[in-house]
Amino acid sequence: MSLYLLALxxxxxxxLRAMTAPxxxxxxxxxxxxxxxxTPLAFLxxxxxxxxxxxxxxxxxxxxxxxxxxxxxVPTQFGAxxxxxxxxxxxxxxxAGSMIGCAVAGLIxxxxxxxxxxxxxxxxxxxxxxxxPAALIEDVVAVGGAVLIxxxxx
Numbered sequence: 685m686s687l688y689l690l691a692l693x694x695x696x697x698x699x700l701r702a703m704t705a706p707x708x709x710x711x712x713x714x715x716x717x718x719x720x721x722x723t724p725l726a727f728l729x730x731x732x733x734x735x736x737x738x739x740x741x742x743x744x745x746x747x748x749x750x751x752x753x754x755x756x757x758v759p760t761q762f763g764a765x766x767x768x769x770x771x772x773x774x775x776x777x778x779x780a781g782s783m784i785g786c787a788v789a790g791l792i793x794x795x796x797x798x799x800x801x802x803x804x805x806x807x808x809x810x811x812x813x814x815x816x817p818a819a820l821i822e823d824v825v826a827v828g829g830a831v832l833i834x835x836x837x838x
Contacts, residue, residue: 687776687777687782687786688777688782688785688786688789689789690776690836690837691772691773691774691777691785691786691787691789691790691793692773692789692792692793692796693829693833694708694769694772694776694790694793694830694833695769695770695772695773695789695791695792695793695795695796696769696794696796696800696801697769697772697793697797697826697829697830697833698768698769698772698793698794698797699765699769699793699794699796699797699798700797700798700822700825700826700829701741701744701745701748701823702744702765702768703737703740703743703744704741704744704745704830705769705772705790705830706728706737706741706768706772707738707740707741707830708830708831708833708834709728709771709772709775709834710728710729710733710734710737711834712834712838713725713733713734713775714728714729714731714733714734715838717837717838718775718776718779718834718837719778719779720775720778720779723783725771725774725775745827748819748823749816755802756801756802757798757799757802765794765797765798766791766794766795766798768794769791769793769794769795769797770787770788770791771787772790773786773787773790773791773793774787776790777789801822804822805818805819805822806818808821
């Protein structure tokens, strides 16, 4: 599969769940599936990084279910998704010397995931009569997608 397509898709994951994409990419780097050593993103492969990012990702999965959680489209939330999408995409392109192109693909994917995910979740929530089932479906798509993308790197 094209590296740029994978970068776009990991960006979509970041748009759905901001911390899931960098957690998955960090695990891939830590396991040696994603060679980021000797790049500015080498920290992703450090021993402690995947654990820290996984805790943050799990926290996000929990807090997303809370009624007081702000919309992913507010500037802070949207910005975080853009950053994590770009960084995750760049990490995929690091070994191939395509960090900038893959960062842009990840950024575009994050916009798609943020706006598209909000729209689809809203539609699903209305169809199901509640937001929680729609949120849980979105969680499964984000985590499952991240796992599939990382497996494609192995």
